[in-house]
Amino acid sequence: MTTSSASRRLDHEVLELLRGTLSDVAQHTIAAVREEVPAYGEGLGDQLAATIEQAVQMALAGFLRVASSTTDPGTPLTPTLEGAYALGRGEARAGRSADALLSAYRVGARVSWRELSATAVAAGVPAQAVASFAELVFAYIDELSAASVAGHTDELETSGRVRQRYLDQVAAGLLRGESPESLAPDVERADWKPPRTLTAVLLPEAQVRPVLGLVPSGALVPSEHGLPEEGLAAVLVPDMEGRSRTRLLRVLTDRHAVVGPARPWPEVRASFDRAVRALPLRRTASTVDTDQNLPALVVNADPEALADLRAVALAPLADVRPSTAEKLEATLRSWLLHQGRREDVAADLFVHPQTVRYRMNQLRELYGDRLEDPDTVLALTLALA
Structure with missing residues (x-):
């Protein structure tokens, strides 16, 4: 089914009639989405709801422009696709998932089609034309939802890279011994919640990703750490005191790691330095716990x-x-x-x-x-x- 064949079945008067219903259709669509998709419930807020309602009207108007075209453009109009892409990015920034966004599109497609088709039938559009109209509606919605999902994905990837850059800056600043005040802007931009303590763990680079999957979120991995050996990496693990430290040591069993002491997060450089001094104590794949090797560290400090x-x-x-x-x-x-x-x-x-x-x-x-x-x-x- 092409756009031109659909448009030949929807004359100018019917299209004008459909345009006149867009505001009501948009309002009903938003109401249905808020009711049926939990992520867009009462917490959505009136201002954001009005913004999304405007986006729905724009999308529907774009569809009618496609339906009235005398040629076959193949895809919805570029400005409408760009709007759908921007909507996806905005939803990612708002913390709503792609699943929630797709659910909203499904609900929106159902409500929009129900109301637009009712108007078309009331205007005397033949059944075959209504069926073709339905195909055009859902193909259009599919393209819009794909554009929004692409925007959502790109925003997450971009924000993830940006956030990681700020996290790297926080980690590097900590290992330089910078004060909490000087680190505060990067901490805020990285959306990183400082823990009570950080524990420096030195381990082979190949072990970093497996270990990150087993320790609490919020761990930092300095990209520039100045370790004296090639192939080593540092991980700054949050809140590893008492029993948590015991669990950490269990996670690090046979990973050839060195674990520094837990220190208040702004003082993690001291934990890192002690772990570095303990590197010569590694003799097997077993993990070295600096807390259990204090005499050797003191004696070999100089x-x-x-x-x-x-x-x-x-x-x-x-x-x-x-x-x-x-x-x-x-x-x-x-x-x-x-x-x-x-x-x-x-x-x-x-x-x-x-x-x-x-x-x-x-x-x-x-x-x-x-x-x-x-x-x-x-x-x-x-x-x-």
């Missing part, structure tokens, strides 16, 4: 300082044979950790208690009274940790 400390604290062993020095170091470490309990030291080293006694006598000869000095004990504890 590798050069630790090397200097070891050199000073273990200087008395410098002239001892390497194999003997290694055994004495192990014995001294265990002695310090077990607070001098010989039986516990022996069990720890799998040696006889008399062996422990012999080695400790050697150490006392090398260190003298310094093994009783608290500062020396502290230095040795750190050096041998």
Whole structure:
């Protein structure tokens, strides 16, 4: 069925009669949509309802222009399609789904056809012409709804990209240590609700998408993170304290991740920095929980300082044979950790208690009274940790 064949069956008088009903048809269409489609119910508001009613009138007027054409334009008029596209974008911005929009079109098509066909029949239009008219109406509605869905999709994709750009700026600003006040504009534009805390998680890039599907919404993924290793990414996960942290660690099992401490969201840089310092603790695919590795992090915070400390604290062993020095170091470490309990030291080293006694006598000869000095004990504890 072409537009020209339909128009030959709708004479000028009938078309003028149909034009005269557009305002009423538009009002009845809006009323039906508000009643039958929950997303367009009472919360729609009078101003927006009037805007949509005007759009319906424009669409119907566009249809009648098509119906009165003496040629076959193939598609509805471009301005009407552009209006439908703009309507779709507006509905996406308003937070209504494409399903709601299509439901509104279905209801609108039914009501519009019922009233327009009643007018055409009353005007004496033959049955065959009314059937052709129906085909034209629904083909027109299909094209309008397709244009609106395209607008809805494009708006979501565009707004999604824009929002992601602002989220990236928030994440980058947090890792630069910017204040909440300086981040506020991007936070607002990204429509991001700051959580109580953020926890920095470092993990392979290939694990980011699977993990994002398992953690709460609102997680940030900095696009620029300055990690010291290629192939690593950072995820800033919201509100992961207490039991939530336990669940996070479970989610990250065998993902070769490092989890920083939970920190108030403006201070997530501290969580990120600690996770970076803990990267050398990764030995297997298991996740490293920095909260469970605080002694190692403290001791290894300054590798050069630790090397200097070891050199000073273990200087008395410098002239001892390497194999003997290694055994004495192990014995001294265990002695310090077990607070001098010989039986516990022996069990720890799998040696006889008399062996422990012999080695400790050697150490006392090398260190003298310094093994009783608290500062020396502290230095040795750190050096041998």
